[in-house]
Amino acid sequence: AQSVTQLDSQVPVFEEAPVELRCNYSSSVSVYLFWYVQYPNQGLQLLLKYLSGSTLVKGINGFEAEFNKSQTSFHLRKPSVHISDTAEYFCAVISGGSYIPTFGRGTSLIVHP
Amino acid sequence: DSGVTQTPKHLITATGQRVTLRCSPRSGDLSVYWYQQSLDQGLQFLIQYYNGEERAKGNILERFSAQQFPDLHSELNLSSLELGDSALYFCASSEGTSGWQFFGPGTRLTVL
Numbered sequence: 001a002q003s004v005t006q007l008d009s010q011v012p013v014f015e016e017a018p019v020e021l022r023c024n025y026s027s028s029v030s031v032y033l034f035w036y037v038q039y040p041n042q043g044l045q046l047l048l049k050y051l052s053g054s055t056l057v058k059g060i061n062g063f064e065a066e067f068n069k070s071q072t073s074f075h076l077r078k079p080s081v082h083i084s085d086t087a088e089y090f091c092a093v094i095s096g097g098s099y100i101p102t103f104g105r106g107t108s109l110i111v112h113p
Numbered sequence: 114d115s116g117v118t119q120t121p122k123h124l125i126t127a128t129g130q131r132v133t134l135r136c137s138p139r140s141g142d143l144s145v146y147w148y149q150q151s152l153d154q155g156l157q158f159l160i161q162y163y164n165g166e167e168r169a170k171g172n173i174l175e176r177f178s179a180q181q182f183p184d185l186h187s188e189l190n191l192s193s194l195e196l197g198d199s200a201l202y203f204c205a206s207s208e209g210t211s212g213w214q215f216f217g218p219g220t221r222l223t224v225l
């Protein structure tokens with residue numbers, strides 16, 4: 001069975017600082033990995049996805065993530081955050097015979113001025 | 114704007130009642146997924162329809178049911194509502210049977 005662990009429920013950071021949101025998955029087969037962002041009172045929006053190929057994936061709004069198969073991780077990074085990045089971030093995985101994504105519990109990114 | 118629409122945005126009702134949530138997928142998308150998001154459970158997958166047929170079932174209660182119509186819009190029916198059913202209900206769509214999904218803005222259900 002696939003599962004996703006987002007290690008931090010909340011990450012506070014100052015504006016213009018770098019940030020990393022951690023995501024680990026459990027699956028013994030090939031995976032598709034996703035990061036979604038949810039702004040207050042809105043639905044989830046796809047930030048980036050890893051399907052195959054290069055392990056470094058670039059997404060919208062300056063975010064990127066690196067797929068690390070040996071560590072079963074897919075951490076999300078941004079070199080310099082803005083106040084407008086304050087949101088909930090969800091990691092999701094599709095693996096094996098399942099075609100339904102499993103979502104992590106989410107990480108709340110709080111950017112302070 | 115993801116292209117997925119959901120109505121209504123907000124719904125307030127009483128315990129024991131029945132409600133219907135509606136979703137229109139992005140143009141060209143054949144799959145519709147329903148999710149429930151609550152503070153204690155996180156984002157839970159309920160059910161998926163693909164081109165009118167039920168494709169996958171998740172943690173959907175027997176009091177809940179869904180269908181997808183020939184025009185590909187979908188409805189989620191929630192009956193015998195309980196206080197614990199209060200949550201955000203999201204619809205998502207995708208072109209095929211799997212892959213990345215586009216989410217609607219959600220319907221916030223409050224059961225009093």
